[in-house]
Each structure stands twice: as C-alpha cells, then as structure tokens.
Amino acid sequence: SQTIHQWPATLVQPVGSPLSLECTVEGTSNPNLYWYRQAAGRGLQLLFYSVGIGQISSEVPQNLSASRPQDRQFILSSKKLLLSDSGFYLCAWSGNSGNTIYFGEGSWLTVV
Amino acid sequence: GEDVEQSLFLSVREGDSSVINCTYTDSSSTYLYWYKQEPGAGLQLLTYIFSNMDMKQDQRLTVLLNKKDKHLSLRIADTQTGDSAIYFCAESMAGGFKTIFGAGTRLFVKA
Numbered sequence: 633s634q635t636i637h638q639w640p641a642t643l644v645q646p647v648g649s650p651l652s653l654e655c656t657v658e659g660t661s662n663p664n665l666y667w668y669r670q671a672a673g674r675g676l677q678l679l680f681y682s683v684g685i686g687q688i689s690s691e692v693p694q695n696l697s698a699s700r701p702q703d704r705q706f707i708l709s710s711k712k713l714l715l716s717d718s719g720f721y722l723c724a725w726s727g728n729s730g731n732t733i734y735f736g737e738g739s740w741l742t743v744v
Numbered sequence: 745g746e747d748v749e750q751s752l753f754l755s756v757r758e759g760d761s762s763v764i765n766c767t768y769t770d771s772s773s774t775y776l777y778w779y780k781q782e783p784g785a786g787l788q789l790l791t792y793i794f795s796n797m798d799m800k801q802d803q804r805l806t807v808l809l810n811k812k813d814k815h816l817s818l819r820i821a822d823t824q825t826g827d828s829a830i831y832f833c834a835e836s837m838a839g840g841f842k843t844i845f846g847a848g849t850r851l852f853v854k855a
Binding site for chain 2: 675676678681722724726731732733734735736737738740
C-alpha cells in the first residue's frame with residue numbers, strides 16, 4: 633500500500649532563516665506530488681505541484697520554492713523566511729491521472 | 745473561475761445526524777470529495793463520488809450530489825464526539841492536476 637511521510641512535524645524558525653521541508657511517498661511510481669499551505673482557521677492553498685522529476689509548477693508567487701530531485705521525493709524550501717510563511721504545510725500525492733489526493737501528516741511552521 | 749464554498753461551522757448533539765453542505769461552480773467536475781481533518785493532523789479522505797452518481801452510502805456516511813444545483817452534502821448518522829473535526833469538500837476533473845478545496849466546515853459535537 634502507498635504511504636506518504638513528511639518531516640519535520642513541527643518547526644520554529646527565526647525570520648530570515650532558511651527552510652527545508654521534505655516529503656517522500658512509498659508504494660507507487662511516478663506520482664503527482666503537491667505542497668499545500670493551510671493558514672490558521674482557513675482553507676487549503678495549493679502552492680506547488682509536480683508531475684515528474686524536475687517538473688515543478690507554482691500556483692502562487694511567494695517566498696517559497698519546491699524541488700523534486702527523485703521520483704518520490706518533494707522538497708519545499710525557502711532561502712529567507714518571512715513571518716507570513718507561518719502555517720501548516722501539507723504534502724500530498726495522487727496517481728498520475730491526477731485525481732484522488734492523499735495527504736501527509738502535515739508540518740507546523742512558526743516563523744518568529 | 746473554480747470555487748468551492750461551504751459554511752464554516754456546524755454544531756450538533758451527540759446521536760443526532762449532521763449534514764454538511766457544499767456548493768461548487770465548475771460544472772465539468774468529475775470527482776467530488778469529502779476529507780476529514782482532526783486537530784493538528786493531515787487530511788484524511790473520507791469518501792468521494794463520481795459526477796454521474798446521485799448518492800453514495802458508506803456505513804454512517806451518505807453523500808448526496810445534485811448536479812443541477814452544483815450542491816454536494818455529507819450526512820453523518822448518529823454523530824459521535826469522535827466526529828468532531830474539520831470537513832473539507834473538494835472537486836477535481838478527470839485528468840486534471842488541480843483539486844479545488846473549500847475552506848472547511850468545523851463540526852462541533854456536543855455530548
């Protein structure tokens with residue numbers, strides 16, 4: 633069966649510091665991969681999606697970037713965090729037909 | 745553009761039925777989903793329905809789809825305190841890479 637893991641689960645970072653959140657998927661090949669952000673008490677915002685290694689689509693302009701160095705690995709990064717980057721970040725995957733999305737456990741980022 | 749709307753809060757008594765409603769705008773949506781998010785956790789897929797279906801039942805969960813009105817609902821029978829969570833409605837199209845989520849409905853279950 634397929635599983636998805638992301639880490640770290642909780643992160644407190646100072647403004648201006650870098651960020652790296654990592655996500656891996658097991659049990660499937662060539663998945664579509666996604667990064668979502670959920671601000672406190674709000675819905676989900678799609679940040680990035682990837683249909684293959686090195687292929688990244690950005691949905692909103694922002695201080696973040698994503699990379700997919702391997703088929704089942706997706707990384708969310710920032711060179712310099714802003715206070716507004718605080719939130720709950722969710723990695724997700726779907727089959728390459730792009731339909732049902734399955735989420736990881738989420739990572740809480742607090743920028744102080 | 746695509747949009748999914750749902751009310752933000754719902755409060756029910758334990759043992760009653762809960763009905764969470766959702767409206768969407770994209771008539772070409774093929775799949776419609778309900779996800780559950782417990783505090784501090786990721787989203788868990790509860791159920792989904794294809795756009796060519798009107799109803800789907802899975803144990804205590806009943807999903808109703810009215811394509812004409814673009815309205816989706818989730819009914820939880822015999823609601824329990826463990827059902828307290830945020831419920832997200834979502835839509836996607838076949839072969840598409842974007843799933844559009846609503847803002848989530850927070851369900852409070854009173855004992």
